[in-house]
Amino acid sequence: MIHVNSGSWQRLRMLVENLDTSATGSDASGNMTIHDTSQNAYNFFIRDAAxxxxxxxxxxxxxxxxxxxxDSASVSNKVRVRSFLDEDLAEASGVTHGSQxxxxxxxxxxxxxxxxxxASISQALNNDVANKISDIFFISNAIGAPEMQYSLRYPDLDRLADKYFNRLEDKVDFKNYFDFFKWFDTNFSGMIEQMIPTTTEFLGVNFVIESHML
Structure with missing residues (x-):
């Protein structure tokens, strides 16, 4: 980002990421191309190298x-220990001491x-946005600041959205994603329902339409 008064308005001018990790050197003619992944497509062209x-x-x-x-409650540990033979460990864990x-x-x-x-169309976007944010404190400050209590919009999130979507080369392809969802639902939903326990209430394979985090 450019943060000086040069007429750039903090616009993302170039984002050079060598996504092809196998291309680390020049070809037989001494040429190499490093692609700009922003919308501007200012690619680097290396000529006359070794x-x-x-x-x-x-x-x-x-x-x-x-x-x-x-913001969604989740628990990865599904095992609930009810008792410990060790008295100190049982007291620290808030469970019964002895055999139960x-x-x-x-x-x-x-x-x-x-x-x-x-299947959420915004999940991939949310994961990529989270990869661009340093920590959760940015979201906490952008939303939870006292002056934001009665604000109609969140300026920090608006600026982040402008910078993030400026780096995308094209619109999100919804059609191919939805076609894959229909194929998966048609071919696997019945099979999955037969595999789960009878005590489980199967709600099916659902296509979720929700807004992304920005």
Whole structure:
């Protein structure tokens, strides 16, 4: 991004990402092309380099991104321990000390027996947007700032949306995605319903239409 008063208005001018990791060097003629993945298509053309030479090197960087479904309750650990033989561990975990073989019939079980397979057109966009945001605190500040309590819009999110969608080369292809969903629903929904337990309420394969996070 350009953050100086040069008439650019902080517009994304170029985004050079060598997505083809196998193309790291010049060809036999000493030429190489590095593509600009923004809408402007200002590609880099390297000429008269050493033939068949390695011009780029890759560095592996490990990083993590926050879950775009951060506002949806989810639990990855489905095992609930009811008792421990170790007294200190049982007290710290809030469970029974000793051996327990029966459960209280009046205990409320929070399990949801509904099961559905949902295809969301915005899921891929949300995952990519989350990959561009450094941490969840940006969303927290953009939405939860005190001055935003009575605001009709969120300016920080509007600016992020402008910068993000400016890097896309074309519109999202909804038709191919929906065609794949129809094919999957027709061929696999009956098979999945036969595989799940009878105590599970199968809600089918659903195409979810929802807004993306921006």
């Amino acid at each position: 033939p068949s030479a390695d011009l780029l090197t890759f560095k592996s960087i490990d990083y993590s991104t926050f879950d775009p479904n951060w 073989s029966t459960l209280d019939p009046a205990e409320r079980v929070p399990d949801d027996k509904r099961f559905s397979i949902e």
